[in-house]
Amino acid sequence: MSFDGMSTLAAVESVHEIAIARSNNPEDHKSKTKALEKLVGNFTLDDLTKFRQAYVDRYFVDPEHHLRNFDVYQEDAKLRLHPSLLFELLGILNKSEVERDTEYLRHLLAKAESATLSSADRQAYYSWLPRIGLWDAPARETSERTSVSSYERLLRIKAWEKISSLDFDAALLKIERSFSTATVRANTPREKTVAVIASSHGAQWQELIDWALGMLSNGYALQVFTPYGRPVAIQRDSMLVREPPTEAIAVALGLPGVGLGAPLRLDPLRLPADRLKYLMGNAMCADKFDPQQFGAVYLAGGLGFNEDVAVTSPKGSDPTHAWIEPTPNIATMMRRAIEHRLPMIALCHGPTLLACFDIEINGVNEKLVKGVKVAALPALEPMVHAQGKLEPQFSFFTWKTHDVLAEAGALVDEAEDLKDMTVVKTGVKDGLHLVTGPGPQTAMNLIGATMSVMKKRWESSYTIPYTTNARFL
Structure with a gap:
């Protein structure tokens, strides 16, 4: 997709309409996912970055906030997006980011298995995971709810399961245990x-x-x-x-x-x-x-x-x-x-x-x-x-x-x-x-x-x- 002039503005405004619209009609849900897929489904990671910035410049809000109900209709539970629909839409919007993350994780896991992880790898990994969001397994689970993981975590687990038989959390821990012991920097008074x-x-x-x-x-x-x-x-x-x-x-x-x-x-x-x-x-x-x-x-x-x-x-x-x-x-x-x-x-x-x-x-x-x-x-x-x-x-x-x-x-x-x-x-x-x-x-x-x-x-x-x-x- 081209990011210049009116094409960018048109894409931003179209996604905005999708993000703030609410309906309980299943047919509207289907059309919403199809429309978002058509607009952003082929975005590269660079495209997504530029699009987010353009959306924020236009509306002062990240598109994911609008999808997550944080600014629209938040007082009426009936008009919030259904969790399954929201999960699907977030997956479409963040597809390139999720793909980047799972590929990076596979790369690090391979290095861990060959015992070649470096201090630079550790720093990159430790600065990467926080940017995902709530990547960790929830500290508490309940018998009434089988999963309370964040959307961003679930999206990456879903993508990871397509490329590896190793559990997502097990992969993270295997990587972390393969890093050499870090030491506190003490170069300032x-x-x-x-x-x-x-x-x-x-x-x-x-x-x-x-x-x-x-x-x-x-x-x-x-x-x-x-x-x-x-x-x-x-x-x-x-x-x-x-x-x-x-x-x-x-x-x-x-x-x-x-x-x-x-x-x-x-x-x-x-x-x-x-x-x-x-x-x-x-x-x-x-x-x-x-x-x-x-x-x-x-x-x-x-x-x-x-x-x-x-x-x-x-x-x-x-x-x-x-x-x-x-x-x-x-x-x-x-x-x-x-x-x-x-x-x-x-x-x-x-x-x-x-x-x-x-x-x-x-x-x-x-x-x-x-x-x-x-x-x-x-x-x-x-x-x-x-x-x-x-x-x-x-x-x-x-x-x-x-x-x-x-x-x-x-x-x-x-x-x-x-x-x-x-x-x-x-x-x-x-x-x-x-x-x-x-x-x-x-x-x-x-x-x-x-x-x-x-x-x-x-x-x-x-x-x-x-x-x-x-x-x-």
């Missing part, structure tokens, strides 16, 4: 180096990338750690462009704007590939963390954070309250960081991890967040779930981050966090600085806050007095 904790079950793109790019631009080094050393997984919806004007339109129509999607400046297709490879391509297991090499710890949020970083489960019969427990490697990493009084920066679900730990002050243990003002994600998950916009693997139960923190003694104000999703709250506990924010909109503000508390920590050592009062930057 600790006061300019930050350890990042991210999920292999669903980090949020803006919460990780917005902050990380800002820190890198200011000369800081970053090292990502995951609970078990597997690559980061990113919520795919959070990578798809949904520029803020669409939020304003939603609000004007009486629909809630909940910050889904990425702003145009964070479009993965337009960001520097070398920085993304540096950030995610060197992720390693949290058990490799050495607190003497780092000056702070950043807790990247996301819906998957409480699937594998700190696992939540319902408290009794009340689905809005949860038990929360850090996984072993994360628990060890955090205790080491607390002992060394490394500043902790967290947003969205990230602050819930802070509720899991004590701090020893003058020989007495108390909760790390006790008496400190902490911001966290407001209770938006039930609304997002009700609108059909929550990924299936995250829909087992909903709970409130503020309740988890309040039960640990933190001073929380859900209404305040909801009113301003860019707010940054800071506190100090026996020389340990805590910096928190409520959601992806806070990420950019956390750049300056991170640099500020790192400067205070490493210029003043342990002389900062203990206080239970938060201080705002």
Whole structure:
């Protein structure tokens, strides 16, 4: 297909009509798939990239967002695309991307079987998987639902089964076990180096990338750690462009704007590939963390954070309250960081991890967040779930981050966090600085806050007095 002038615009507008149209008529479903196949079915990977960019330039929204019901008719379940139809349409749209991924996986598997995987292969693999989206098997399954895997994962499993008899997850693990052991980069002083904790079950793109790019631009080094050393997984919806004007339109129509999607400046297709490879391509297991090499710890949020970083489960019969427990490697990493009084920066679900730990002050243990003002994600998950916009693997139960923190003694104000999703709250506990924010909109503000508390920590050592009062930057 030619991508110049009116031909591009015509294709974009035609796909837009298909993406936003809704009907319960099976014949309309057939015509929809045929029409989309005719328009994009023969796209090369380069064609798809250019088409996505053109679509975003025209509508400020990625076409996949429109297909996934994130902007159209989300209030009426009857007018959402049926999951089987949506799966088929996403497969047509992303055909070249899926084919690229399965062929790459086959190539790496062959190298693993011949024991020729290199450190460069590891970096490429670790930076590739997060861009797929939710590639990992769901952390939880239920007897009522045989599969709650993401659409992007299922599409690749389907394609992989056509070319290999080896299970998709088994292939990933075989490749990962064939890589040589990675080591932490220690080529910068600790006061300019930050350890990042991210999920292999669903980090949020803006919460990780917005902050990380800002820190890198200011000369800081970053090292990502995951609970078990597997690559980061990113919520795919959070990578798809949904520029803020669409939020304003939603609000004007009486629909809630909940910050889904990425702003145009964070479009993965337009960001520097070398920085993304540096950030995610060197992720390693949290058990490799050495607190003497780092000056702070950043807790990247996301819906998957409480699937594998700190696992939540319902408290009794009340689905809005949860038990929360850090996984072993994360628990060890955090205790080491607390002992060394490394500043902790967290947003969205990230602050819930802070509720899991004590701090020893003058020989007495108390909760790390006790008496400190902490911001966290407001209770938006039930609304997002009700609108059909929550990924299936995250829909087992909903709970409130503020309740988890309040039960640990933190001073929380859900209404305040909801009113301003860019707010940054800071506190100090026996020389340990805590910096928190409520959601992806806070990420950019956390750049300056991170640099500020790192400067205070490493210029003043342990002389900062203990206080239970938060201080705002």
